[in-house]
Amino acid sequence: MNKGLVELVADVMGLEESEVTGSLSREVDTCWDSLSHLRLITAIEEQYSVRLTMDEIQSMVTLDDVDRILSQYLGAT
């Protein structure tokens, strides 16, 4: 997973970086509620100068989803 993304998620949600894994999910993990989801989106858009669509924002359920969608914008694999 994108190293910068791990750092960003840790900062936004107040986690240790070791706690940030691809299986982190907003359906399961209480630290990732609807407001912290939107803070994460804002942080990602500011940090990477991207603009996510509403569909993309809604379809980001696990951190792996976030990483996958973000990497399409960043041109990485």
Next chain:
Amino acid sequence: MSRSESKKAVTTRNNPNSESELRPFYEWSSVEIDKAFRHVVSEQDTADLKIAWLANHTVEPVSRAATVFADTYGVQIDNLIGPYDQYFQALLEEDSDILAGNPDVIVLWLSLRVLAPALVEGGAELAEVEVSNEIERVCETIGDWVSLGEKNTKAHLIICNFVRPPSLRFGIADTSCSTGEQFIYHETNRRLSEKFISHPRVTVADVNQAVSLAGSESAWNPRMYRLAKIEWDGRAARSIALLLARSFRALVKPARKCIVLDLDNTLWGGVLGEDGPTAIRVAEGDPTGESFAAFQRALKDLRARGILLAICSKNNQEDVEELYITRPEMPLQAEDFSASRVNWESKHENIIAIAEELNIGTDSLVFIDDNPAECELVRQLLPEVKTIQLPDDPADYADLVIGLPDFDKIKLTDEDRQKGAQYAANSVRVVERRSSTDLTSYLESLGTELTIRPAAHSDLTRVHQLFTKTNQFNVTTIRYGTSDIQEFVDSEDCILNIASVSDNFGDLGIVGLYLLRLNGDKAEIDSFILSCRALGRGIETAICNQLKQSVFEDFKSRELSARFAPTAKNRPAANFFDQQGFEHTVASEGGQFDYCLLRQDSSELPAPGIDVTIKENLE
């Protein structure tokens, strides 16, 4: 970055003052706000202000950033977020968390999208009369809410105005349509400001301006609105948060009262003693001169707001006097300065002398100088003074001084606007007093006229200021809020009288008050306050004479009790009751001094040179 490092990053404070320098809102990123917010909340002990947020959209991006910014200003806030779109219920329902929380401030922030959707989407079809009816309804709704807030809470109410959308529905022709959005938002906001202009407990926050500072095109984020009803996010949220944090700060922290200014390369370009009065740069004609003139005009505006100006410069006094004569086009002239120390003594000593002359604390001063060494000296020796070292380019000076939050007041009163002139007159008084050998004849020469009358509702803002801002001549230093004051004005068991003063030099406005509590044939002085501007002239004695007469003759009381509660600042009032003939009672406790005066022991004391008028009401 590890968690502990990130924590350190947000607590780095490079200003020696208790309050740290706040970076401009546009330099913050969302992640920094998130980190700082968590840190602030985890470090918080007792909140200075409890803020309730009532809105019909999601306010968290703003409330979090406001918490961070207020903390940087040294104000800890505790947020209470009301349920979505239930701003009336929150003030009405018996089990309301908002009412139970007893907030100090309620922020009402409504979006027209929910409050008046007809005006926002599809509004192009509205007729002119429909538009004005909707605007009327919006203003009435907010007026009803404010009445409820004033009745059911003790909170200060902050009403956010409405933000013009980035794209206008009639395109570039919007300004020529009477139903255009330009008209709708301008008219609604204008009416809101007008409606609450003289409500001491209500202020309108210009959120519209805050968003335009951030750039509404980039700030309005329709995705966040559709997904989460977040109207303003990112940069705009931080700009709004800064505006609100300044309001919160102004509600708890007294504004600084005076700017002490260096002269050479601060008020003008060049060195007066070397370049001479005709060569210094302070007028139109060259960019540098224009910038210094603009800085002086900005300072003049601050003076009109009630902030005093003083000079502290290493120069020759005669050179400065010659300059005023040689350069009458210079915006600031001798009479604009309430105090002046032009000599070769050290700046910190001069600054202390200026504070003494103006009868204010050094903690209410801002010192501005271009010289790094002078600034450093003052920072070290007088850390309570806010010291500002000017940047290199004079182009920035005017905006720098106008933008300082240190002078923020939540509302300005007529007294504020006259204050600069009052203090200038006071300086003349000080000078005269020095040349006089007989105090009584000096006091008589002032021609002091004292008027005492009951406080009315229209005095609320000034009375509240006296209760909250007066530190020196304040016997009990009880900081009553506006709702308490309203009760005193209406109550039969309290006498809240105010004193205003004018003299040959000008009008000092309302300078003092006392609050009496009546209980059968006993009366108690709950508060006795006199602004430091009116000290040293026997005015307190003249007011006390009237107080005694009122208590013992009008209300036929037998016994008058009083109390002096010492604080770090109220020494000037320490012997007041002894001087006025009160007796110590044995029951002094907790560091306080209790006094009593019986009717048979009461007598009027001399207050030379003061002509007293007593009125029964405002007229």
